[in-house]
Amino acid sequence: MPIATVNPANGETLKTYEAMGDEEIERRLQLAEATFRTYRTSSFAERARLMHRAADLLDEDQQDIGRIMTTEMGKPVKQARAEAAKCAKSMRWYADHAEGLLADEEPDAADVKDSGASRALVRYRPLGPVLAVMPWNFPLWQVVRFAAPALMAGNVGLLKHASNVPQTALYLEDLFHRAGFPEGAFQTLLVGSGAIEEILRDERVKAATLTGSEPAGRAVASVAGDMVKKTLLELGGSDPYVVMPSADIDRAAKTAVTARVQNNGQSCIAAKRFIVHTDVFDAFAERFVAGMKALTVGDPLAEETEVGPLASEQGRSDLEELVDDAVESGATVLCGGERPDGDGWYYPPTVLADITREMRIHREETFGPVATLYRVADLDEAVLVANDTPFGLSSNVWTRDEAEVDRFVRDLEAGGVFVNGMTASHPAFPFGGVKRSGYGRELSGHGIREFCNITTVWHGA
Numbered sequence: 001m002p003i004a005t006v007n008p009a010n011g012e013t014l015k016t017y018e019a020m021g022d023e024e025i026e027r028r029l030q031l032a033e034a035t036f037r038t039y040r041t042s043s044f045a046e047r048a049r050l051m052h053r054a055a056d057l058l059d060e061d062q063q064d065i066g067r068i069m070t071t072e073m074g075k076p077v078k079q080a081r082a083e084a085a086k087c088a089k090s091m092r093w094y095a096d097h098a099e100g101l102l103a104d105e106e107p108d109a110a111d112v113k114d115s116g117a118s119r120a121l122v123r124y125r126p127l128g129p130v131l132a133v134m135p136w137n138f139p140l141w142q143v144v145r146f147a148a149p150a151l152m153a154g155n156v157g158l159l160k161h162a163s164n165v166p167q168t169a170l171y172l173e174d175l176f177h178r179a180g181f182p183e184g185a186f187q188t189l190l191v192g193s194g195a196i197e198e199i200l201r202d203e204r205v206k207a208a209t210l211t212g213s214e215p216a217g218r219a220v221a222s223v224a225g226d227m228v229k230k231t232l233l234e235l236g237g238s239d240p241y242v243v244m245p246s247a248d249i250d251r252a253a254k255t256a257v258t259a260r261v262q263n264n265g266q267s268c269i270a271a272k273r274f275i276v277h278t279d280v281f282d283a284f285a286e287r288f289v290a291g292m293k294a295l296t297v298g299d300p301l302a303e304e305t306e307v308g309p310l311a312s313e314q315g316r317s318d319l320e321e322l323v324d325d326a327v328e329s330g331a332t333v334l335c336g337g338e339r340p341d342g343d344g345w346y347y348p349p350t351v352l353a354d355i356t357r358e359m360r361i362h363r364e365e366t367f368g369p370v371a372t373l374y375r376v377a378d379l380d381e382a383v384l385v386a387n388d389t390p391f392g393l394s395s396n397v398w399t400r401d402e403a404e405v406d407r408f409v410r411d412l413e414a415g416g417v418f419v420n421g422m423t424a425s426h427p428a429f430p431f432g433g434v435k436r437s438g439y440g441r442e443l444s445g446h447g448i449r450e451f452c453n454i455t456t457v458w459h460g461a
Helices: 022-039 044-060 062-073 077-101 109-114 141-153 166-179 191-203 213-225 248-266 277-294 315-329 380-388 401-411 444-449
Strands: 001-008 012-017 117-126 129-133 155-160 184-187 207-211 230-234 240-245 273-279 332-335 350-353 370-376 396-400 452-460
Touching: 001 062, 001 166, 012 166, 022 155, 022 191, 044 062, 044 077, 044 141, 044 166, 062 077, 062 166, 062 380, 077 141, 077 444, 109 117, 109 207, 117 370, 129 141, 129 191, 129 240, 141 155, 141 166, 141 452, 155 191, 166 184, 166 240, 184 191, 191 213, 207 213, 240 248, 240 380, 248 273, 248 277, 248 370, 248 396, 277 332, 277 350, 277 396, 315 350, 315 370, 370 380, 380 401, 396 401, 444 452
Parallel strands: 129 155, 129 207, 155 184, 207 230, 240 273, 240 396, 273 370, 350 370
Antiparallel strands: 001 012, 117 452, 332 350
16 A cells, blocks of 8 residues: 555545655664663653643644544544544643552562562563554544553654555654654654564564554564564454443434444444344334434535545445445345445445344444444343454443443453443543454553553562
8 A cells, every 4th residue: 555645535645655765764763772761761750741742732733633634534624623632631641640650569568578578569661662553543543542651651652654644644753753752752654564574573672552453463463472572452343332221212322323423433442233122123223323314424624524435445345345245135224325426435324224143244343334233132132242243342331220231241242331321432441352352451551551561679678
């Protein structure tokens, strides 16, 4: 894939970039290693000052970077500006909390004495240069949720961003540079995916984090495993959205529309499979389909647009294949389902019912504004259908019955359970999944400690 900005609203190539050569990659790796040797000794107060400055600059740039993101990958510009604001919020949160999250831990005094020590502690120390392989769907947020904790912990970052968002990738390097971080603390590598393995095998790179597809995760984890390097993977999701009879059906249906089409439906944590108790299925389906039909699809730079184009022509083709396979196998189209005429990689908000296990769409992730509806007889069947997926990122449950909530929290195979609301990320709460959705956690204290050397310090009596 060329490194280029291609406007998904009309297919026009706006900017192209040459991939960095071996000499430039080597220069940047040397710089990362050299910067880490000094940056790792900086104080939390100094890192926090720089991170706050980066957040302030990002707030100032919100309009411009919002338009860049929208032009590169098609999200509605209102959502792009909100993404920038969320990034600034996360930067400030880590600036204010990192020192406490990474404070020395004192073991129980009795255990210290039993070990034969006069005193002991656990200290969190940075690992070094961390390679981040990031996707295009949230081109600012996915990077910042790695970069903010990594930099606050004393690590330095090397970003290999998706090839269709190069302007956003370069903006991020410039943002941290303008904020005053030392040269080499955060660098963008304009390279293709074929260069990742050699970079990851370099001894100066100490760990890697990847957000993306399952095949990409497997490839990075395989190389990192061969080199015995720490990895964090956040991969795909096919999140269930369960609606039980006691739910507020109006709220559940209205929220379901947003949960499915946020970011044009191209979100790993978007609700994708809507699992509804038979007693309220018809009422929910009627409201949900009406809400999907009412969405404004159009130019993502227009303020009124709610759903823009998919990010790539290939992405739209992949989505169409899943829908066509389901329809040919007996699925019922309740709305949408046909590619519109005209320029751009648009696909209409679509709802499919009568899904069976044999359909590809039941097993595979739908990365676009396509929802699948399932009718279930009781809670046990709801859990069974919800877990009948190779993924386990997040989940949504709508019920006012606390006993049902307890059951779902106990039994759903997912990294998150959101009750009477849609999945969302916040810097204070850990984010990540199980099964083929990956491993490790981003955000919160768990996220900042992922790329730390957890060190036992023991003093003899």
